[in-house]
Amino acid sequence: MSSVCVLRCNMVVSRLLGAGGLGLGSGQISGFSARFHNHLGWSVWGLRDITHTHTAHTHSGGVCVTEREVRVRFAPSPTGFLHLGGLRTALYNFLFARQHGGRFILRLEDTDRSRLVPGAALDIEHTLQWAGITPDESDSRGGVYGPYVQSQRLSLYSAAAVSLIESGHAYYCFCTNHRLELLKTEALRRGQTPRYDNRCRHLHADQVQENLAQGKPHAVRFRLHMKAEPFEDLVFGWTGHAVGEVEGDPVILKNDGFPTYHLANVVDDAHMHVSHVLRGAEWLTSTCKHLQLYRALHMTPPTYAHLPLLLNPDGSKLSKRQGDIYISHFRQQGALPEALLDLITNCGSGFHSNRVGRNLKELISEFDISKIVTHSAVLDLKKLPEFNRVHLQQRIEDERQCRLLVDEVKNLLTLTYTDQIQEEKVLDHNYILRVLHMRKRHISSVRDLLSPMYSYLWLRPSVSRQQLEEMSSESHDIISRIMQVIKGCNGEYTPEFLTGELKLIAKKLRKTKYSSVMKLLRLALTGQQQGPSVGEIMVSLGEEEVCCRLQKSLEA
Numbered sequence: 001m002s003s004v005c006v007l008r009c010n011m012v013v014s015r016l017l018g019a020g021g022l023g024l025g026s027g028q029i030s031g032f033s034a035r036f037h038n039h040l041g042w043s044v045w046g047l048r049d050i051t052h053t054h055t056a057h058t059h060s061g062g063v064c065v066t067e068r069e070v071r072v073r074f075a076p077s078p079t080g081f082l083h084l085g086g087l088r089t090a091l092y093n094f095l096f097a098r099q100h101g102g103r104f105i106l107r108l109e110d111t112d113r114s115r116l117v118p119g120a121a122l123d124i125e126h127t128l129q130w131a132g133i134t135p136d137e138s139d140s141r142g143g144v145y146g147p148y149v150q151s152q153r154l155s156l157y158s159a160a161a162v163s164l165i166e167s168g169h170a171y172y173c174f175c176t177n178h179r180l181e182l183l184k185t186e187a188l189r190r191g192q193t194p195r196y197d198n199r200c201r202h203l204h205a206d207q208v209q210e211n212l213a214q215g216k217p218h219a220v221r222f223r224l225h226m227k228a229e230p231f232e233d234l235v236f237g238w239t240g241h242a243v244g245e246v247e248g249d250p251v252i253l254k255n256d257g258f259p260t261y262h263l264a265n266v267v268d269d270a271h272m273h274v275s276h277v278l279r280g281a282e283w284l285t286s287t288c289k290h291l292q293l294y295r296a297l298h299m300t301p302p303t304y305a306h307l308p309l310l311l312n313p314d315g316s317k318l319s320k321r322q323g324d325i326y327i328s329h330f331r332q333q334g335a336l337p338e339a340l341l342d343l344i345t346n347c348g349s350g351f352h353s354n355r356v357g358r359n360l361k362e363l364i365s366e367f368d369i370s371k372i373v374t375h376s377a378v379l380d381l382k383k384l385p386e387f388n389r390v391h392l393q394q395r396i397e398d399e400r401q402c403r404l405l406v407d408e409v410k411n412l413l414t415l416t417y418t419d420q421i422q423e424e425k426v427l428d429h430n431y432i433l434r435v436l437h438m439r440k441r442h443i444s445s446v447r448d449l450l451s452p453m454y455s456y457l458w459l460r461p462s463v464s465r466q467q468l469e470e471m472s473s474e475s476h477d478i479i480s481r482i483m484q485v486i487k488g489c490n491g492e493y494t495p496e497f498l499t500g501e502l503k504l505i506a507k508k509l510r511k512t513k514y515s516s517v518m519k520l521l522r523l524a525l526t527g528q529q530q531g532p533s534v535g536e537i538m539v540s541l542g543e544e545e546v547c548c549r550l551q552k553s554l555e556a
């Protein structure tokens, strides 16, 4: 290119690097100049690094990974908190990386400055950590290809834009917002899809130089080819979109000095040596554009796998723009991370079969990218309590995890009942442990144990003798007999034993049926008319506490 072009490019670079101190010196971006100018080998679009071989029984279930180290990235924009759709895309990247001994990278794409949400970046990283899918490289963990936040990588994008302008693949666009709006309105009036008319493509070099010298605001646009190079997507198969025929040249660098998604993700994926891009299917049609950018930049593109989207029941995409329910909300409600991961994989695809109760280790070994289907899936949140119940039971049955649950219940109890708790023993580790084991098939969250239905576990009910008499005139006799049974049970204090004994007592009564005996006992022990079986209630409370409550009911 001519010296004019070099001059223009330098102007852009200095403007961009100087803009509000947002750009960094290239020294802050590891190995930038060396890698950027060292054209990475062009391996037939780089798409043969992963191939479908349906006969091979490989770890990944029919997909052979060869040559390059597997490096995948989850690249959300911190324009909102993480939702379940984003979590599933992150998870599939994580599963793929773990299956192939690769690296899982978290990159924050914060170039849309107008939509940044304070706290979102931290929320995303913390949520991934909470879910057990901790990135190997990220802003907080670091890594050799950092920084992992796009606003700290501006010099890379401006240099790429410069290189594209120099090679004639990009050009300055001086069109005003007003003109672009008019183009849009006119297209809509004619019933056409709005598109840029590529006017600035044809500006004479002198005109461009004059505009730049006058400091006219400008963006940089990429010159799209008419020809559509098809590519093989791991989910959608061979795909091609004649982007140049249907779209105007896209902006790659905005006039605020920030790149658009198209340039930034291409440059970063290449510089971070990303081998596979697993991202939402909404990017499928943009991929031909991205491949044109790779070609123009002489960079090796990754292999693509576009993932079907998770949808709301009304068919819309789960998206931060709609303020969909964030993961932090489910977390606050007591959802377990493994239950959420299990739910979002169950309502999608990527596995030979679906079943409830898969943990992360099993998800890694059973994930099969060749099983991902192209159609989107509706998220069925009504199933979450059942998924949570199954996973909570698994935690309760695991000694180490159950210890943590006991502590959680203890904290919740202290917070909920503060000074109402009369008996310190309800905060005892073994007492809570017993309650958890007794209720593990019935509760979806440990928070359920704090609901009024379970208050009897922590607080003594106040039941009057009169209430019991109203249920049965034999109530005194019944309660005395039961206390006798408890005293003589010699360690055989199980729900089954107690139920058998209660039946025997009922048989000896003249006026009270077995069912009424149960109702009477439930009321005396819990102050409630419904709840778990009486045998279970008695075992949960323990012999001493049951006797104490029964005795009190006789005296009340």
Ligand SMILES: Nc1ncnc2c1ncn2[C@@H]1O[C@H](COP(=O)(O)OP(=O)(O)OP(=O)(O)O)[C@@H](O)[C@H]1O
Pocket (backbone or CB within 6 Å): 075, 076, 077, 078, 079, 080, 084, 085, 086, 087, 088, 089, 090, 278, 279, 280, 281, 282, 283, 307, 308, 309, 310, 311, 317, 318, 319, 320, 321, 322
């Ligand atoms: N509903 C969804 N289902 C599956 N993947 C999704 C969904 N929404 C986003 N993703 C994917 O998650 C990754 C991060 O997405 P991003 O942070 O842009 O979220 P988003 O909800 O699409 O944001 P926005 O609403 O701001 O566009 C991208 O690869 C994106 O394709």
